Amino acid sequence: QVQLVESGGGLVQPGGSLRLSCAASGSSAFNLYTMRWYRQAPGNQRGLVASISGGSGGSTLYADSVKGRFAISRDNAKNTVYLQMNSLKPEDTAIYYCNAGLAQYNNWGQGTQVTVSS
Numbered sequence: 001q002v003q004l005v006e007s008g009g010g011l012v013q014p015g016g017s018l019r020l021s022c023a024a025s026g027s028s029a030f031n032l033y034t035m036r037w038y039r040q041a042p043g044n045q046r047g048l049v050a051s052i053s054g055g056s057g058g059s060t061l062y063a064d065s066v067k068g069r070f071a072i073s074r075d076n077a078k079n080t081v082y083l084q085m086n087s088l089k090p091e092d093t094a095i096y097y098c099n100a101g102l103a104q105y106n107n108w109g110q111g112t113q114v115t116v117s118s
Contacts, residue, residue, distance in 0.1 A: 002027040002107050004098045009112030012088055016116070020083040022098030022109055031055070031076040033102045037083045039094035039114075046097065050083060054102065066092075088116045 008020040020037070024030050032054040040046040050072040051061045060072055071084040081098065093116050098109040 004109035
């Protein structure tokens, strides 16, 4: 099992940028995990924002609502995954959660709040 800690959330004006980080610990196989960012706004279900595969692939996938604005990346040497968020909109306001998946393992972080408001 892997433990996940998100950071980097906060208050930002529309059009601004934030970079979220998710630090993983407790596993020597971080590089194999598929890492995902989800978000959940009040009254809404948790939805997938972006994912990046593990192993030698590193392929990425994005929700339509964030394509061209968000970028997911990983640094396996640091056991960390990032979410660079640009051109932020008020509708991006949510709690952002990091997720790590590998075979039967599915782990979540505690979440970090992102608020986009003027």
